[in-house]
Amino acid sequence: MGWAIALHGGAGDIPLSLPPERRQPREAALRHCLQVGVDALKAQKSPLDVVELVVRELENNPHFNAGRGSVLTTEGTVEMEACIMDGKTKKCGAVSGLTTVVNAISLARVVMEKTPHIYLAFDGAEKFAREQGLETVDSSNFITPENIERLKQAKEANRVQVDYTQPVEKETPTVHGDSQIGTVGCVAVDNDGNLAAATSTGGLVNKMVGRIGDTPIIGAGTYANNLCAVSATGKGEAIIRGTVARDVSALMEFKGLSLKEAAAYVVEECVPRGTAGLVAVSAKGELTMAFNTTGMFRAAATEDGYTEIAIWPSC
Amino acid sequence: MERNMGGWAIAVHGGAGVDPNLPQQRQEEAKQLLTRCLNLGIDALRSNLSAVDVVELVVRELETDPVFNSGRGSALTAKGTVEMESSIMDGLGRRCGAVSGLTTVKNPVSLARLVMERSPHSYLAFAGAEDFARQQGVEVVDNEYFITEENVGMLKLAKEANTIMFDYRIPEAGGLETCSAVVESPILMNGLPISVYAPETVGCVVVDSQGRCAAATSTGGLMNKMSGRIGDSPLIGAGTYACNLCGVSCTGEGEAIIRGTLAREVAAVMEYKELGLQEAVNFVIRERLDEGKAGLIAVSNKGEVAWGFNTTGMFRGCATEDGFMEVGIWD
Numbered sequence A: 001m002g003w004a005i006a007l008h009g010g011a012g013d014i015p016l017s018l019p020p021e022r023r024q025p026r027e028a029a030l031r032h033c034l035q036v037g038v039d040a041l042k043a044q045k046s047p048l049d050v051v052e053l054v055v056r057e058l059e060n061n062p063h064f065n066a067g068r069g070s071v072l073t074t075e076g077t078v079e080m081e082a083c084i085m086d087g088k089t090k091k092c093g094a095v096s097g098l099t100t101v102v103n104a105i106s107l108a109r110v111v112m113e114k115t116p117h118i119y120l121a122f123d124g125a126e127k128f129a130r131e132q133g134l135e136t137v138d139s140s141n142f143i144t145p146e147n148i149e150r151l152k153q154a155k156e157a158n159r160v161q162v163d164y165t166q167p168v169e170k171e172t173p174t175v176h177g178d179s180q181i182g183t184v185g186c187v188a189v190d191n192d193g194n195l196a197a198a199t200s201t202g203g204l205v206n207k208m209v210g211r212i213g214d215t216p217i218i219g220a221g222t223y224a225n226n227l228c229a230v231s232a233t234g235k236g237e238a239i240i241r242g243t244v245a246r247d248v249s250a251l252m253e254f255k256g257l258s259l260k261e262a263a264a265y266v267v268e269e270c271v272p273r274g275t276a277g278l279v280a281v282s283a284k285g286e287l288t289m290a291f292n293t294t295g296m297f298r299a300a301a302t303e304d305g306y307t308e309i310a311i312w313p314s315c
Numbered sequence B: 001m002e003r004n005m006g007g008w009a010i011a012v013h014g015g016a017g018v019d020p021n022l023p024q025q026r027q028e029e030a031k032q033l034l035t036r037c038l039n040l041g042i043d044a045l046r047s048n049l050s051a052v053d054v055v056e057l058v059v060r061e062l063e064t065d066p067v068f069n070s071g072r073g074s075a076l077t078a079k080g081t082v083e084m085e086s087s088i089m090d091g092l093g094r095r096c097g098a099v100s101g102l103t104t105v106k107n108p109v110s111l112a113r114l115v116m117e118r119s120p121h122s123y124l125a126f127a128g129a130e131d132f133a134r135q136q137g138v139e140v141v142d143n144e145y146f147i148t149e150e151n152v153g154m155l156k157l158a159k160e161a162n163t164i165m166f167d168y169r170i171p172e173a174g175g176l177e178t179c180s181a182v183v184e185s186p187i188l189m190n191g192l193p194i195s196v197y198a199p200e201t202v203g204c205v206v207v208d209s210q211g212r213c214a215a216a217t218s219t220g221g222l223m224n225k226m227s228g229r230i231g232d233s234p235l236i237g238a239g240t241y242a243c244n245l246c247g248v249s250c251t252g253e254g255e256a257i258i259r260g261t262l263a264r265e266v267a268a269v270m271e272y273k274e275l276g277l278q279e280a281v282n283f284v285i286r287e288r289l290d291e292g293k294a295g296l297i298a299v300s301n302k303g304e305v306a307w308g309f310n311t312t313g314m315f316r317g318c319a320t321e322d323g324f325m326e327v328g329i330w331d
Helices: A020-042 A047-060 A106-115 A121-131 A145-157 A238-243 A245-256 A259-272 B024-044 B051-064 B108-118 B124-135 B149-163 B254-261 B262-272 B277-288
Strands: A005-013 A080-085 A093-099 A118-122 A185-190 A195-201 A222-224 A226-234 A276-282 A287-290 A295-302 A305-312 B011-016 B086-091 B095-102 B121-125 B202-207 B213-219 B240-242 B246-252 B296-302 B305-309 B312-319 B324-326
Touching: A005 A047, A005 A276, A005 A287, A020 A047, A020 A185, A020 A295, A020 A305, A020 B149, A047 A080, A047 A106, A047 A185, A047 A195, A047 B108, A047 B213, A080 A106, A080 A222, A093 A106, A093 A121, A093 A226, A093 B213, A106 A118, A106 A121, A121 B124, A185 A276, A195 A226, A222 A245, A226 A238, A226 A259, A238 B095, A245 A259, A259 A276, A259 A287, A276 A295, A276 B240, A287 A295, A305 B121, B011 B024, B011 B051, B011 B296, B011 B305, B024 B051, B024 B202, B024 B254, B024 B312, B024 B324, B051 B086, B051 B202, B051 B213, B086 B108, B086 B240, B095 B108, B095 B124, B095 B277, B108 B213, B121 B124, B124 B254, B149 B213, B202 B246, B202 B296, B213 B240, B240 B262, B246 B254, B246 B262, B262 B277, B262 B296, B277 B296, B277 B305, B296 B312, B305 B312
Parallel strands: A005 A226, A093 A118, B011 B246, B095 B121, B213 B246
Antiparallel strands: A005 A185, A005 A295, A080 A093, A080 A195, A185 A195, A222 A226, A226 A276, A276 A287, A295 A305, B011 B202, B011 B312, B086 B095, B086 B213, B202 B213, B240 B246, B246 B296, B296 B305, B312 B324
């Protein structure tokens, strides 16, 4: 068998013309985060530890829409959410509406492990973070100049927007399309078939204050059971409606599809074109990365030496 | 669109997990409310209202009446306030709307519907949801409106129960009877004594005469919950789900419902395993709950209605176009 890990930094209408200065830092980040995950798996860390670790790295990186680098609400603030799930026990934790917690995914894990609840949000979640001694910083620390510019553009275009459209160029909205993405996530499986999934995000640019997306909703953006672990990204509203993460597993279980077939089916049939992507691993050590958008920032590796870091479709 | 050969059908619930020592008067009160709600829904269906209109209408009634744990009569947070949540889903197009952390909105299910229809999003919570409510001009009231004397008493018991797990008698106040759970082996839900923590979330599922399904769920959540805690009711796929095949609303242990993605599960086995409605409901209750305790109601696009629960009782009622009608609590 062997371990396997896959991670993503968002699916959407990533223009093929993405200039090197915007592409390279992200590729480097994906490479780095993948290495962090691989090292942890080699060191026999549990998949649950691994996915939390990798997502923390992605949150700390300002090039992705999670933690630092989160996109902004319509009021120019940051509201972060995250979710983690352990496949073996199906225990899960989720948080929304965070404004000062440095690593939302870690708070989600604490909710899972230290409360009888699954999901805490807004003021209650922030208060809990302080009680638990998690690292918090002033909210301004998450805000990057790029995202301030993105918000400005989105307001001008009067729409919610992707996180990686270049803020400096004044191209017309139609060039970038209307895809809405951003989110980071990681799934992992160890040699014993233990699975875990984690997802984290700042949400949609120019979102209404209080808007919750698919990421913290078990079965939509995040899911893991004893068959597979899934983390999705894309247009939150479509992923919720399509119960994307859960359906990958349901197709494997109820229709006998393979991991790859199930993932392909979900992105083709359960959500509209241009709205979603996902990474998934199975208890047997298989992995798949599927998306119906122009591209998806992603990286993956398996114990037998396979490695991939990519943005657009491989073939 | 295929003509629905089966006619319309409707089901309502007021929570799975009932204290077996619930006083007779309370049981009657509950059954009367369920009956009234069913009749409201039936009238609406006969007037050709769509499924999503009917579920909203019925859940509004359940929210307004203080008997169950939603809207007025909601369970209280640890701070003694009310934080309500709800979700609604229209099987046609699988459109959905959800809200959490409401403190002044009189009918959470209606705000959930507005999120679905008047916002670019699917889920709004806390201050943002309250702002949206005001923008939309929905009826808002003081938080006190939702708080009942009975629940203030229950919160006190809940706080006591956190440290001592015995003596669940409701304090004598304005004619409330004592209601004691069996001390030796109390029935627990969410790990807590049911006489104090009975979920009593409300919900409604409907299939109309065009074969369209819809579902809605509403709740005040867990008594003595941490402020900011979100349960299964506003989570699409967990507490609520509807698609072209069916409409489902769940109630019980929030954690178990979320982990089991219960509402979606019923639809998924119908869709992917081609089970019929009752088979699907039975399968999910039997196989997807592990040690969790929950119940659900469901309708199919063929005009069928079904329910299932692995708890001690579920407040429920259902009716179909051919004249069948039933309200019940126990097995």
